[in-house]
Amino acid sequence: MDKRTTEAAVIAELRSGMTIGIGGWGSRRKPMSLVREILRSNLDNLTLVSYGGPDVGLLCAAGKVAKVVYGFVSLDSIPLEPHFRVARQTASVEAVELDEGMFQWGLYAAANRLPFLPTRAGLGSDVLKYNPQLKLVKSPYEDGEEFVAMPALELDVALIHMNRADESGNGQFLGPDFFFDDLFCLAAKRRFMSCERIVATRDLLAEGSLHTLKINRTMVDGVIEAPGGAHFTECPPDYGRDEGFQKEYAATAKDPEAWKEFKARYLDLASEAQYQKAVKAR
């Protein structure tokens, strides 16, 4: 089945108030062309579920977000995501702050169609204090140990970015880490994968070993060819992080005028192609 589509067609399918899972990790291999398409849309009141990076910061800064479910939000080379900090410090988004491992367990529970999975992570910490919806569960066996019953993080939509894919939705990561992108897809009702390049199925193994084919086509509903689609996050081996651009983005959190300029120059554009052109013209 040919699942090729476009950013605009994917985002047109989404509705305000949806829960959107975003793959990648921090400022690494984020589906930024899809995030930019959300910025161009009328969507708002979104719940984001993310090992957060600039995806979270940008969507918060643009007023698209009601709630963020996260273990951290970071730009890696800039440890604290400044736009997310502003959102938190002005209480403009609701925060569900979890341990990173609880977050994984929540995705895994959703992926397995289970209501929860037990974990030791979270016990004794303030994760439980600030998330009173989290409940404990007692082992039914002799040990009788109590665990956090981490509820499934069910997603309406998952957005991920891969290095390569074929048109039927087989995805390939070529960098050092696949992060949790497979779990995001398995936890979601609708799954969209952008990629640096669509190749013929027969050429996938020429791009990387069998083990890099982490996403199979049962996990994907739409494929978008988006060269540079992870910019300004890193997407090795295709490209590294655009540190200069990231610095410029981060600096706009402290200065509303600079944010307005940044937005006009890079975000209030009609298409991803125009964004890529604006980046090249820097």
Added chain:
Amino acid sequence: MSHFTRAEACAIAIAETFRGDGEILISPIGNLPAIGARLAKLTFEPDLLLTDGVASIVATVQPVGGAKGPEPIVESWMPYRSVFDCVWSGRRHVMMGATQIDRFGNQNIACIGDYEQPKAQLLGMRGAPGNTLNHPTSYWVPKHSTKVFVEKVDVVSGVGYDRAAALGERASRFHEIRRVVSNLGVFDFGTPDHRMRLASVHAGVTVDEVVENTGFELAIDGKVPETRAPTDEELEILREVLDPNGFGAKEVKG
């Protein structure tokens, strides 16, 4: 014995934190933790597993900050998924930072002020809640002050001894806060109720200086020893092999 810097004293104290760890994954967060862990691997703990900071376990010991070292030999793959598996299995010792820490080792890296509307949003919980209940955790504080060593942390990310004890013996059986190393000294929890104790002061630091910069009462048993000085061999490794560009001295002056 040769003259050594405060950063070098810290590197030794950090390396000592990993003594006896054997064949487990060490996750040092920060420059001096990375230097200390690599020093331990090159000297008394050769079996430690260390990553390249991304997703490879590297059998060779590389210098910090991209300085020229041996050709790296990758021995295994450690993407985040495997790091988490390692956490659950307990075969890991992490050294994290702490924006705030209290006398029982409760650590905050989440936010300062009110959780609903923080004065300062920090990293987030990251892996601290799960780390502290699953395997040994240590902390590194490059700037010891009453702002960091506080009576009460604003948010508990990493779980300390009082809260672990409240969970009961079974739930807390993998909990261990091994040590806190700061630019002033080394702290452990070897007291009957696991209150933080001043284990040693670095050369040139007085006990009074530590007490003045700590926002709670530290346990102090008699005369506090000085942190072990680096040997000449260790100094040579630190200066010529691990940190030729002086990244440690950028984190801790003096």
